[in-house]
Amino acid sequence: MTVSKIWVHAEALDGKVSTITLELLAKARELGDTVEAFYGGADAEAIAATLGAHGATTVHATGDLGGTLLGVPVAAALAAKVAAGAGPDAFLFGTTPDGRDIAGRLSAKIDRPLLSNNVELDVADGKLVATTPVFGGTVNVTTTFAGDGPAIVLARPKSFAAAESGGGAAAVQALDVPADALGGTTIVERHVEESTGPKLDEAAVVVSGGRGLGEADKYEMIETLAKLLHGAPGASRAIVDAGWVPYAYQVGQTGKVVKPTVYMACGISGATQHLVGMKGSKNIIAINKDEEAPIFGVADLGIVGDVHKVLPKLIEALQSRS
Amino acid sequence: MPPMNVVVTVKQIPDPAEPGSLEGDNTLNRSGKLILDEADSYGVEMALQLVAAAGSGEVTLVSVTANGEVSGLRSALAMGADKAVLVSDDAIAGSDALGTAKVLAAAIGRVEGVDLVLCAVEASDGYTGTVAAQLSELLGLNSATFAKHVEIADGKVKVQRQTEAGFDEVVTSLPALVSVTAGVVEPRYPSFKGIMAAKNKPVDQVTLADLGLDASQVGWGGARQTITAVTPAPAREAGEKIVDEGDAHEKIVAFLEELKVI
Numbered sequence: 413m414t415v416s417k418i419w420v421h422a423e424a425l426d427g428k429v430s431t432i433t434l435e436l437l438a439k440a441r442e443l444g445d446t447v448e449a450f451y452g453g454a455d456a457e458a459i460a461a462t463l464g465a466h467g468a469t470t471v472h473a474t475g476d477l478g479g480t481l482l483g484v485p486v487a488a489a490l491a492a493k494v495a496a497g498a499g500p501d502a503f504l505f506g507t508t509p510d511g512r513d514i515a516g517r518l519s520a521k522i523d524r525p526l527l528s529n530n531v532e533l534d535v536a537d538g539k540l541v542a543t544t545p546v547f548g549g550t551v552n553v554t555t556t557f558a559g560d561g562p563a564i565v566l567a568r569p570k571s572f573a574a575a576e577s578g579g580g581a582a583a584v585q586a587l588d589v590p591a592d593a594l595g596g597t598t599i600v601e602r603h604v605e606e607s608t609g610p611k612l613d614e615a616a617v618v619v620s621g622g623r624g625l626g627e628a629d630k631y632e633m634i635e636t637l638a639k640l641l642h643g644a645p646g647a648s649r650a651i652v653d654a655g656w657v658p659y660a661y662q663v664g665q666t667g668k669v670v671k672p673t674v675y676m677a678c679g680i681s682g683a684t685q686h687l688v689g690m691k692g693s694k695n696i697i698a699i700n701k702d703e704e705a706p707i708f709g710v711a712d713l714g715i716v717g718d719v720h721k722v723l724p725k726l727i728e729a730l731q732s733r734s
Numbered sequence: 735m736p737p738m739n740v741v742v743t744v745k746q747i748p749d750p751a752e753p754g755s756l757e758g759d760n761t762l763n764r765s766g767k768l769i770l771d772e773a774d775s776y777g778v779e780m781a782l783q784l785v786a787a788a789g790s791g792e793v794t795l796v797s798v799t800a801n802g803e804v805s806g807l808r809s810a811l812a813m814g815a816d817k818a819v820l821v822s823d824d825a826i827a828g829s830d831a832l833g834t835a836k837v838l839a840a841a842i843g844r845v846e847g848v849d850l851v852l853c854a855v856e857a858s859d860g861y862t863g864t865v866a867a868q869l870s871e872l873l874g875l876n877s878a879t880f881a882k883h884v885e886i887a888d889g890k891v892k893v894q895r896q897t898e899a900g901f902d903e904v905v906t907s908l909p910a911l912v913s914v915t916a917g918v919v920e921p922r923y924p925s926f927k928g929i930m931a932a933k934n935k936p937v938d939q940v941t942l943a944d945l946g947l948d949a950s951q952v953g954w955g956g957a958r959q960t961i962t963a964v965t966p967a968p969a970r971e972a973g974e975k976i977v978d979e980g981d982a983h984e985k986i987v988a989f990l991e992e993l994k995v996i
């Protein structure tokens with residue numbers, strides 16, 4: 413059984429649709445008869461083909477918001493659709509900054525509950541069923557919506573596999589924003605923290621460093637190793653908080669979820685909040701000098717050893733091969 | 735500079751260092767001592783700094799709990815907050831994010847002359863991460879969320895807002911709500927003097943009825959969702975573990991070869 417109509421929040425950067433959006437569209441096709449997208453921004457034409465190729469028949473787009481932060485205008489536009497009886501049975505968002513802003517405001521506006529941080533979605537008796545991990549991913553809680561009105565669901569990135577549907581470009585339709593929803597909070601400047609090489613959440617290999625590296629300078633070993641393996645460097649929160657690397661590198665509950673072919677944890681203890689972000693990796697290698705470190709509980713290859721001894725030799729061995 | 739009156743929402747949670755457990759009705763076990771959520775200590779510190787920079791104003795804490803616990807609030811008062819509103823009512827148990835936001839909105843409505851509301855991006859226990867957006871909508875406030883840097887000048891708040899790609903500089907006028915990330919400022923440790931002073935700071939204890947809220951809007955009834963299953967997640971099996979004898983790197987290389995990564 414499916415729900416009749418699902419609207420997926422489309423996110424894009426510089427005309428490129430975000431991976432999370434493609435993941436949500438793929439899942440939405442399993443759950444709903446009709447899958448459409450909605451988008452806050454001016455360049456919907458540029459993304460309509462990609463959205464269509466992943467299963468959205470229509471993209472409801474606000475058009476230029478004059479730099480207004482998305483939460484207020486997009487939630488107001490969606491609430492107006494719901495009020496007019498022209499909304500979907502379920503709204504699907506990624507657990508991203510904009511997704512959470514819009515979903516939160518929408519929930520308050522239309523007085524409907526939302527379920528956040530989900531990793532699995534299903535349909536039972538014509539209603540959405542959402543599963544959320546708790547206690548660092550050791551327990552799953554499954555919840556259904558009750559009462560009338562649309563369901564609002566947020567899913568964590570990397571929960572579903574993106575897949576093309578072979579559809580043609582999505583039809584762009586206007587999503588009207590009430591005038592008083594514009595201009596409240598505006599973006600005056602965007603900063604993109606460039607990292608070279610593959611993106612952390614898309615790389616086939618992720619090499620992460622933690623406090624066990626001892627000092628900020630030693631993170632260079634992680635970067636070198638990541639480059640040698642054509643992967644991306646990552647980090648535990650401990651060293652992000654310590655200012656060794658930017659937040660964009662953080663893996664875990666409050667950082668990125670990664671599912672690479674190989675995840676290498678160097679000097680990382682394996683706190684549940686870190687495990688949540690990486691234990692879906694296909695293969696895990698851990699190097700830690702404490703044989704009791706929890707990271708070994710999820711490692712396919714665990715090395716009880718000193719990162720300052722193992723990593724330089726590993727780097728040398730890889731360099732001599734290339 | 736005009737005075738700055740800041741409200742900080744602070745959640746009191748079971749100690750994250752202790753293993754969590756669920757009640758028979760599948761809510762998080764929140765009995766026993768609750769502590770100040772570390773995530774909210776950043777908001778408290780931010781508020782103290784902003785009021786200090788303005789030269790005058792007050793920091794008011796607002797917390798919602800089913801069990802009347804105040805120890806987390808006392809920790810935040812010990813850091814230097816001036817006063818607190820504690821909404822405590824049995825009917826709050828089982829509240830979801832929207833229910834909690836409704837109670838917070840009503841409680842903040844009791845505080846006069848609020849210039850800024852500070853929340854954490856997400857709580858450490860539930861990490862729904864939506865209360866800030868829901869609350870700003872209910873209060874009719876502009877919001878700047880996911881702040882990793884906050885500045886106030888000329889009646890405006892300027893925030894560096896974390897994004898997937900880096901950060902955006904966003905600006906909005908006061909009054910407003912800002913949600914802060916961990917690390918936005920370095921929270922101070924309460925001094926002995928602060929801890930002593932906190933004991934006598936006013937904590938306004940109110941119930942849902944005092945706020946004019948109906949119990950059906952919050953708690954299990956208000957949540958309009960039903961937990962249908964609680965299951966252990968499939969555990970990942972640990973594989974081989976070896977002690978480095980100076981040749982562990984060869985093992986890693988062999989493993990990477992086997993996986994065809996190199």
Ligand SMILES: Cc1cc2nc3c(=O)[nH]c(=O)nc-3n(C[C@H](O)[C@H](O)[C@H](O)COP(=O)(O)OP(=O)(O)OC[C@H]3O[C@@H](n4cnc5c(N)ncnc54)[C@H](O)[C@@H]3O)c2cc1C
Nearest residue numbers: 622623624648649650664665666667679680681701702719
């Ligand atoms: C609400 C909340 C959210 C959080 N979100 C995240 C998150 O998203 N991501 C995240 O990572 N954390 C998160 N944390 C923090 C998490 O709980 C841990 O504190 C953090 O992951 C620890 O980082 P670490 O493993 O680098 O440091 P530590 O826990 O200090 O571990 C360092 C490890 O290095 C080992 N070591 C030391 N020296 C060496 C050496 N020379 N060679 C080899 N090994 C060595 C030690 O044995 C130890 O195991 C969160 C916490 C909370 C409360």
Ligand SMILES: Nc1ncnc2c1ncn2[C@@H]1O[C@H](COP(=O)(O)O)[C@@H](O)[C@H]1O
Nearest residue numbers: 743744798854856857861862863864865
């Ligand atoms: N029961 C509560 N009492 C006070 N503040 C809360 C409560 N629940 C959530 N908040 C605030 O909202 C933030 C985000 O919570 P959440 O959306 O549940 O992750 C928290 O860090 C608090 O600042």
